[in-house]
Amino acid sequence: MSESTPEINQAIPPVVVLCEPQLGENIGMVARAMANFGLHDLRLINPRDGWPSDKARSASSRAHHVIDAARVYDSVEEAVADLKLVFATTARSRDIPKPVVGPDAAANESVAQGLRGIPSGYMFGRERWGLNNDEVALSNRIVTLPVDPTYASLNIAQAVLVCAYEWRRVATAGALPFSLDDYDGEAATQESIQRMFEHLETGLDARGFFRPVEKKPVTVRRLRNIFQKADLTENEVRIMRGVISCFEKYGVKDKS
Incomplete structure (x- = not known):
């Protein structure tokens, strides 16, 4: 900071x-x-x-x-x-x-x-x-x-x-006295974000989140767009991966 x-x-x-x-x-x-x-x-x-x-x-x-x-x-x-x-x-x-x-x-x-x-x-x-x-x-x-x-x-x-x-x-050309832009470190790479998406989608799929199935592609796009708009840092991606891993520890919901 x-x-x-x-x-x-x-x-x-x-x-x-x-x-x-x-x-x-x-x-x-x-x-x-x-x-x-x-x-x-x-x-x-x-x-x-x-x-x-x-x-x-x-x-x-x-x-x-x-x-x-x-x-x-x-x-x-x-x-x-x-x-x-x-x-x-x-x-x-x-x-x-x-x-x-x-x-x-x-x-x-x-x-x-x-x-x-x-x-x-x-x-x-x-x-x-x-x-x-x-x-x-x-x-x-x-x-x-x-x-x-x-x-x-x-x-x-x-x-x-x-x-x-x-x-x-x-x-001062409008400069502010401080910035929090780099508080959580460097911006996440697209590779890190894509792996997080895949991790999240796998976990949600296992728990029956994507219903009806035919709407899954649209829902996935919207989920990805939410995170892309957030301009995530590498540290924030790691936090999200930790959150996903946490709910993965619980049993997969019965799809029947």
Whole structure:
């Protein structure tokens, strides 16, 4: 069983900028969402309850490396000064002529730029009313999520999680952190499977399973198809042979 972590193709992860976050708990949950998907650069603009925050640390669910490295700024301009690609996240239409993209398209662009060593970042607004127009104006793109317009508001950590997920999905080409494909060993050879079929059919035939006899060919084909669809491994074939051998130990049913 492999549990290796997928490579990120050396793309620079985007930073996450929170504009005037109100609750330490929300900052902590943002840090947790970032850590889930490999982001680590958290920037805070004038957090209402100050910084550092014990509540944020507690809510981060051990994403302490993100909390400990978080930096505080006095303005959006300072927080994004080193970035060359900035996405402003919002659920509301703005009277600002900027490209509007979904989180998937934003991730594609962020990863592409990150592979070239170009830093990018996502801005998220206040819990109650998001980003203001002046803050959105500092961005290159607007990111909005494909939510139901009748209930478009997301918790800030949820919004961060969606964007972080999309970034990692693109950065790793959708690779999952582990696979169980090889848990039971190599795929069974057709020779092993055919011998198992013959073993099974002999045992079933001896116990009168194939009745009426004229339907035996159809039943045999269906049985074989069941096991072929299972993509059996050699170990699984051995287990099946053991099962068949077990019921063979009992007396053959009287066919009379």
